[in-house]
Amino acid sequence: METANIEILLVEDNQSDAKLTIRTLKKHHLANNLIHLSDGAQALDFIFGKGEYEGRDITNKPNVIFLDIKMPKVNGLEVLRTIKNDERTKSIPVVMMTSSKEEQDIVESQKLGANSYVVKPVGFDNFSKAVAELGYYWLVVNSNPSQYLRS
Amino acid sequence: MNKGKKPDELIIANKKLLFQYGEKRKRAAELVIANKELIFQNKEKAKRAAELVIANKELIFQNKEKAKRAAELIAANKELIFQNKEKAKRAAELIVANKELIFQNKEKAKRAAELIVANKKLIFQNKEKAKRAAELIVANKELIFQNKEKAKRAVELIVANKKLIFQNEEKAKRAAELTIANKELIFQNKEKAKRAAELTIANKELAFQNTEKGKRAAELIIANKELLFQNREKEKRAVELSIANKELKIAGEKIRESERIYKTIASSIPGSMICLLDRDYRYLLMEGDMLEKLGYSKEIFLGNKAKDVWSPELYIQGLEDFKRVFNGEVFTTEDDLGEHHTITKFVPLKDENDKVYSCMVVVIDVTELKKAERQIAELNIGLEHKIVERTAQLQAVNKELESFSYSVSHDLRAPLRAINGFTQILVEDYQEKLDEEARDVLSVIIDNSKKMGLLIDNLLEFSRIGKQGISVMNVGMKELADSVVAELKQEYPNTEHQVNVKMLENIKGDKNMLKQVLINLISNALKYSGKKKEAMIEIGSYKKDNHYIYYIKDNGVGFDMLYYDKLFGVFQRLHSTDEFEGTGVGLAIVQRIITKHGGKVWAEGKVNEGACFYFSLPIFKSISPQADKNN
Numbered sequence: 001m002e003t004a005n006i007e008i009l010l011v012e013d014n015q016s017d018a019k020l021t022i023r024t025l026k027k028h029h030l031a032n033n034l035i036h037l038s039d040g041a042q043a044l045d046f047i048f049g050k051g052e053y054e055g056r057d058i059t060n061k062p063n064v065i066f067l068d069i070k071m072p073k074v075n076g077l078e079v080l081r082t083i084k085n086d087e088r089t090k091s092i093p094v095v096m097m098t099s100s101k102e103e104q105d106i107v108e109s110q111k112l113g114a115n116s117y118v119v120k121p122v123g124f125d126n127f128s129k130a131v132a133e134l135g136y137y138w139l140v141v142n143s144n145p146s147q148y149l150r151s
Numbered sequence: 152m153n154k155g156k157k158p159d160e161l162i163i164a165n166k167k168l169l170f171q172y173g174e175k176r177k178r179a180a181e182l183v184i185a186n187k188e189l190i191f192q193n194k195e196k197a198k199r200a201a202e203l204v205i206a207n208k209e210l211i212f213q214n215k216e217k218a219k220r221a222a223e224l225i226a227a228n229k230e231l232i233f234q235n236k237e238k239a240k241r242a243a244e245l246i247v248a249n250k251e252l253i254f255q256n257k258e259k260a261k262r263a264a265e266l267i268v269a270n271k272k273l274i275f276q277n278k279e280k281a282k283r284a285a286e287l288i289v290a291n292k293e294l295i296f297q298n299k300e301k302a303k304r305a306v307e308l309i310v311a312n313k314k315l316i317f318q319n320e321e322k323a324k325r326a327a328e329l330t331i332a333n334k335e336l337i338f339q340n341k342e343k344a345k346r347a348a349e350l351t352i353a354n355k356e357l358a359f360q361n362t363e364k365g366k367r368a369a370e371l372i373i374a375n376k377e378l379l380f381q382n383r384e385k386e387k388r389a390v391e392l393s394i395a396n397k398e399l400k401i402a403g404e405k406i407r408e409s410e411r412i413y414k415t416i417a418s419s420i421p422g423s424m425i426c427l428l429d430r431d432y433r434y435l436l437m438e439g440d441m442l443e444k445l446g447y448s449k450e451i452f453l454g455n456k457a458k459d460v461w462s463p464e465l466y467i468q469g470l471e472d473f474k475r476v477f478n479g480e481v482f483t484t485e486d487d488l489g490e491h492h493t494i495t496k497f498v499p500l501k502d503e504n505d506k507v508y509s510c511m512v513v514v515i516d517v518t519e520l521k522k523a524e525r526q527i528a529e530l531n532i533g534l535e536h537k538i539v540e541r542t543a544q545l546q547a548v549n550k551e552l553e554s555f556s557y558s559v560s561h562d563l564r565a566p567l568r569a570i571n572g573f574t575q576i577l578v579e580d581y582q583e584k585l586d587e588e589a590r591d592v593l594s595v596i597i598d599n600s601k602k603m604g605l606l607i608d609n610l611l612e613f614s615r616i617g618k619q620g621i622s623v624m625n626v627g628m629k630e631l632a633d634s635v636v637a638e639l640k641q642e643y644p645n646t647e648h649q650v651n652v653k654m655l656e657n658i659k660g661d662k663n664m665l666k667q668v669l670i671n672l673i674s675n676a677l678k679y680s681g682k683k684k685e686a687m688i689e690i691g692s693y694k695k696d697n698h699y700i701y702y703i704k705d706n707g708v709g710f711d712m713l714y715y716d717k718l719f720g721v722f723q724r725l726h727s728t729d730e731f732e733g734t735g736v737g738l739a740i741v742q743r744i745i746t747k748h749g750g751k752v753w754a755e756g757k758v759n760e761g762a763c764f765y766f767s768l769p770i771f772k773s774i775s776p777q778a779d780k781n782n
Contacts, residue, residue, distance in 0.1 A: 016569035100560035122567045122604025124575035
C-alpha cells in the first residue's frame with residue numbers, strides 16, 4: 001500500500017505505449033509517483049478499493065488519470081463512465097488516449113465527461129510532445145480540482 | 152120525556168138520555184165514518200163498475216171477434232165440407248173411371264180374342280187370295296194378249312191422230328204468228344212514243360250539261376293557272392332539292408370516308424374494335440378483330456339497335472354508358488370479358504353545333520399488358536424481397552467493415568508507434584555508440600513507419616467519407632479556394648507558383664468536404680508543377696446544363712491519358728514516390744465527395760504539358776440520400 005500522494009494513474013494495456021508514455025513523463029519529471037495498470041477492470045478495483053486492492057485508502061486519489069480507450073475486458077469508456085458517475089471520483093481529471101481519430105470515440109468521451117482527449121500519433125516526437133504537454137497541464141497548471149470544477 | 156117522574160129518575164133518565172145522546176153522537180160519528188166508508192166504497196164500486204163496463208165492452212168486442220171467428224170457422228167448415236164433397240165426388244168419379252178401365256181392359260181382352268179370330272180369318276182369306284192370284288195370272292196372260300192386239304190398233308190410230316195433230320198445229324202456228332206480229336207492231340209503236348219522250352228529256356239534259364260545261368271550262372282555266380304557278384314552284388323546289396341532294400351526297404361521302412377511316416384504323420390495330428352508334432343506339436359501324444376474339448360477328452350488330460342485340464341486363468349496363476357519352480362525356484372503363492381484359496374508351500362525336508350525333512366506342516385488348524403488369528408486380532415483390540435480403544447482408548458487411556476499420560486504425564498504428572518510438576529512443580539515448588550508417592538505417596525505419604502511419608490515416612479518411620452524411624449549406628467557393636491556396640502555399644514555401652483564382656460560382660454543398668476536394672486538387676497541382684520554373688495554376692468555373700463546372704489547371708508534369716482509368720483508383724499512382732510523394736488516396740477521396748454531391752470528376756492531361764482536373768456540381772439539386780447509394 002502506497003502512502004505517498006499518487007500523481008498519475010496510467011491505464012494502458014499496450015506495454016510499448018506504456019513504456020513510451022512513462023519515459024516521456026519521466027523525461028519531463030512528471031512521473032515521480034506514477035502507477036501503471038494494464039486493464040479497465042484493474043483500474044476500477046484500484047480506484048474503488050476492491051478485489052486485489054481491497055482496503056486501499058480510496059481518498060488517496062490520483063491527480064490525473066491517463067486512460068486508454070481500447071482495452072480488453074472493461075474498456076476505457078466504461079471506466080470513464082463509472083468514475084464520472086461516482087461522487088467520490090468524479091472530480092478526478094481524466095485524459096482519454098486513443099490511437100485513432102474515430103469520431104464516435106471522441107464524441108462519446110466528451111459526453112461522459114472526459115477532461116482531455118489525445119490521439120496517439122505514430123511519430124514518437126509528436127507523441128512525447130502531446131503527452132508531456134497534457135501531463136504538465138493537469139499536474140502543474142491545473143493541479144487543483146476545485147479550480148478545474150469552476151472552469 | 153115523562154114529567155111525572157121523580158127528579159132522581161129524571162136525573163137517571165137525563166143521565167140515560169145523556170148517555171144515549173152520547174151513544175147517538177158516537178153512533179152518528181161512527182155512521183159518518185161508516186158513510187164516508189160507504190161513499191168511498193161506492194166510489195170504488197163506481198170505479199169498479201166503470202172498469203167492468205170497460206171489461207164488458209172488451210168482452211163484447213172479444214165475443215164479437217169470437218163470433219166473427221166462429222162465422223169464419225163456419226165458412227171454413229163449409230168450404231171443408233164442400234171440398235170433402237168434391238173429394239167424395241172425385242173418388243166416386245175415380246171409382247167410375249176404374250170401373251170404366253176395368254171394362255175397357257175387358258173390352259181389350261175381348262178385342263184381342265177377336266183379333267186372334269180375325270187373324271185366323273185373314274190367314275184363311277190370304278190363302279184364298281193366293282188362289283185367286285193364280286187365277287188372275289192366268290186371266291192376266293189372256294188380257295196381255297188382248298192388250299197387244301189393242302196396242303197394234305192404237306198405233307195405227309196414233310199415226311192417224313198425229314197427221315191430224317200436225318195439220319192442226321200448222322193452222323195454230325200461223326194464227327200465233329199473226330198474233331205475235333200484231334203484238335210486235337203495238338210494242339214498236341209504244342217504243343217510238345217512249346223514245347220521243349226520252350229524246351225530249353235528253354235534249355233538256357244536254358242543254359243543262361252545256362251550261363255546266365261552260366262553268367267547268369271557266370273553272371279549268373283558273374285551275375290551269377293555279378297548276379302553272381304550282382309547276383313553277385315545283386321547279387324552283389326541284390332546283391333547291393338538287394342542291395340539297397348534292398350537299399347530302401357530299402356529307403354522305405364524308406361520313407362514308409370517316410367510316411372507312413374508322414374501319415381501316417380498327418382493322419389495322421390488332422386486338423381492338425371500334426363501333427359507332429347513333430342517337431337511337433343503333434350500330435352504324437362495327438369493325439376490328441377483337442369482335443371475333445369475343446365470339447361475335449358484325450352482322451349481329453350492324454343496323455340493329457343495342458336493345459335488340461344485348462340481353463336486358465347487359466343492355467341496361469350499356470345504356471348507362473351510352474347516356475353518358477350522349478351527354479358529351481369522354482371516359483374509359485376496364486372490363487373482364489371472359490379471357491380478355493379490355494380497356495374501353497367512350498367518345499362522343501359532335502357536329503358543328505357541338506351536338507353529339509354519334510357515340511364512338513373503342514375497345515382495346517390489354518390482356519397481355521395486364522399479364523405483363525402482374526408479372527412485373529410479382530417480379531417487383533421478388534425484387535423487394537431480394538433487396539431487403541441484400542440490404543441486410545450489406546448492412547452486416549458494413550458493420551463488419553466498420554469494426555474492421557476501427558481495429559485497423561487502433562491495432563495497426565500501435566506497433567508502428569512502438570517501432571517509431573523505440574527507434575527514436577535508440578537515436579536519442581545511444582547516439583554516441585552508433586556509427587553513421589547505423590544512424591541512417593534508424594532514420595529509414597523512422598521515415599517508413601511514419602509513412603505507413605500516413606497511409607493508414609488516409610485510408611481511414613477515405614472510408615470515413617464513404618460513411619459520412621453530407622450537411623448542405625451555401626458555400627462561397629471563391630473564398631474557400633483562396634483560403635486553401637493560402638494554407639497550402641505555406642507547405643510549399645520553396646516553389647515559385649503563380650496561382651490565379653478566378654471568380655467562382657457559389658454552390659450548395661458540404662463545406663468541409665468541398666474544402667477537402669480543393670485541398671487535394673490544389674495540393675496536387677502545386678506538387679506536380681513544383682519542378683517547373685514558371686509554375687502556373689488556374690482555378691475557375693463555368694455553367695453547363697444545370698451544373699457548375701470547376702476546374703484546376705496546372706502546367707506541371709501532366710499525365711498520360713493512356714492510364715486515365717487508374718487516376719481515381721485507391722492507392723493507384725501514376726508517379727513513383729521518389730518523384731512525387733503521395734499515398735494514392737487523394738483523388739479517390741475527391742471522386743467520393745463529388746459523387747456524393749451528385750456531380751462528376753474528370754481530367755485531361757498531357758505528359759510534361761500539364762493537367763486539368765474538372766468537377767461538376769448540380770446547381771439547384773437538393774442533395775438527397777440517394778446520392779449516397781451511388782458509392
